[in-house]
Amino acid sequence: MSKKCILIAGSGFAGLWAAISAARAIELTDKQDEVEIVMVSPSPTLAIRPRLYEAVIENMNPSIAEILDTLDVRHIAGVVRDIDADGKTAVIIHNDGTSETVGYDRFVLATGSKLFAPSIPGLDEYSFNVDTLPAAEKLEAHLQSLVDEPPSEARNTVVIAGGGFTGIEGATEMPERLRSILGRDASVRVLIVDPAEQIGKEMGDQVVEVVEQALDELGIESRSGVLVSAIEKDSVTLSSGEEIPARTVVWSAGMRAHELTAQVPGEKDELGRVVGDEFLRAPAARGIFVTGDTVKAATDDVGNYAVMSCQHSLSLGRVAGHNAAAELVGLELHPYSQPKYVTCLDLGPWGALLTEGWDRQVQMKGADAKKVKEEINRVWIYPPEADKNTMFAVANPDHVIVP
Ligand SMILES: Cc1cc2nc3c(=O)[nH]c(=O)nc-3n(C[C@H](O)[C@H](O)[C@H](O)COP(=O)(O)OP(=O)(O)OC[C@H]3O[C@@H](n4cnc5c(N)ncnc54)[C@H](O)[C@@H]3O)c2cc1C
Structure with missing residues (x-):
């Protein structure tokens, strides 16, 4: 049979x-x-x-x-x-x-x-993203190569297009990431661009407040209420008409x-x-x-x-x-x-933000929440041990992993 x-x-x-x-x-x-x-x-x-x-x-x-x-x-x-x-x-x-x-x-x-990749001039040719492992490796190789370019405002600037979960996480890592490549004293510029009226708005007012504080303390600029309308090798143009010199645009629009x-x-x-x-x-x-x-x-x-x-x-x-x-x-x-719905948003060296519920009530922020994020990212979501009993013990359809 x-x-x-x-x-x-x-x-x-x-x-x-x-x-x-x-x-x-x-x-x-x-x-x-x-x-x-x-x-x-x-x-x-x-x-x-x-x-x-x-x-x-x-x-x-x-x-x-x-x-x-x-x-x-x-x-x-x-x-x-x-x-x-x-x-x-x-x-x-x-x-x-x-x-x-x-x-x-x-x-x-x-x-x-x-x-999500809409039709925007220059998006395919000049933007980077972190959607897949090869894409993340390409971004990393590009960032590492910047140190060989002559210093300029564009070289030292990264624009993150999209201020959702992934965009915020990528942006908050970026100033430190750039400094580790370009030198501790390099004057780096990181901007996050999003059509919402405030960065993080779709996650609620409590989240906006914490995100604003983290962006501020990390020296990250934001442009809200605008879209990226074109990307070139050395610059990005926003729907407001503003042109920002930037060698690196990280696309993160959902x-x-x-x-x-x-x-x-x-x-x-x-x-x-x-x-x-x-x-x-x-x-x-x-x-x-x-x-x-x-x-x-x-x-x-x-x-x-x-x-x-x-x-x-x-x-x-x-x-x-x-x-x-x-x-x-x-x-x-x-x-x-x-x-039960929980979110844990990484905010780079500032820490993280843990919320609970669909209205995203803040439960924990800063260094304590960062420990939870690290546990999620480095332990919980990884494949289990290849032992049948261990796997089956948590494979029940009722089983839910939440902090
Ligand atoms: C940068 C980033 C940050 C994120 N942060 C968070 C976070 O903090 N918290 C969170 O909960 N989620 C986060 N997410 C979202 C999360 O990664 C996805 O929701 C999750 O990976 C979805 O799981 P999945 O198994 O449905 O699909 P995936 O993980 O996308 O897996 C899809 C699988 O299908 C395979 N595949 C693709 N095409 C085919 C095909 N035609 N035939 C056969 N196989 C195929 C792929 O190789 C892969 O094995 C993040 C995502 C990104 C990109």
Whole structure:
């Protein structure tokens, strides 16, 4: 008898935890001989995207190969290019360029998100970003190369385009990062640009107050209520008409769901995410589960939805993986719910900010919050030990990691 197949696209936070949770459900019912798990992604690694704004790009792509071996998950090195929801098949392009069509019984879409890149003159040619590991490495190489250029205002200036979570984290690291490259006495300039009336406004007034204090103390300038309208090699122009000499523009204007969501029949939200049901199924595509940054999912019954975040992706992954397997092995499906919401915003050498609730009440700030951020970034979001008992103990779909 051929085995039924759970095909997981993506080995990020959601894909990894979907695999662990699905393996747990299969083992709970002792159906390892009946159901197999196959994961497709460019490499059996977990890209630690939340840390890519940091100055030192180290251990940002740990291997998950041993975990997959322990769980008997077969990894295919490549990408899913096409999904045929009616025929229940997916076309995979292997890393060597060859392709194959794989049939599935359940498909878990965990291909994450990508940086939003509108059509702005010079954006592709001259801007940098920290969306992927290669992009973060390119930014780092560029910053390191600035020291070989003749000193100028443009050389010493970094503009961060986008004052959301990622933009603020990148900006607050930047003055120290630049000084460590250009010299302690170098006169560096870091600006953060955002269309909102205040930097951090979308996170609420309490956050704005703390962010303003941190930016001020770190000497970071801001331009709010304006957009970047053009980027050149040595300058950036704002919608206000202001032209800022800058050799470095870091684009940080939000994320959009991976393009494969467009191939899943059914409703999408403004970020391109598939609107999932309570079990994270794509309601218009039988057999497809959507998870992590690819799904719009209600976290509670009072109108809140998961945001594109690690915090949500870890739980969304567990629930989608469990449910994909549960449908095949005869376990009860588990509804997704994650009412507790916490954010921890890194503010560079100033510290960090920990908030709780959707209204983002400040719980902790400065050095104490920084310790929490470091624990999240360096421990909690990393892959678990490749030991079945350890993994299964925290793969229950009810399990939630919050500070
Ligand atoms: C700079 C930065 C800072 C961030 N800071 C925070 C933070 O502080 N807190 C927080 O909670 N979140 C943060 N985030 C967001 C967080 O990283 C994402 O929400 C999270 O990574 C989403 O997890 P995911 O598993 O859905 O997708 P991803 O982590 O994006 O993983 C997607 C996976 O799919 C694979 N893939 C892509 N295309 C294909 C394909 N066609 N076929 C097969 N596989 C494919 C990729 O290789 C990868 O393995 C940050 C993100 C960035 C970029």
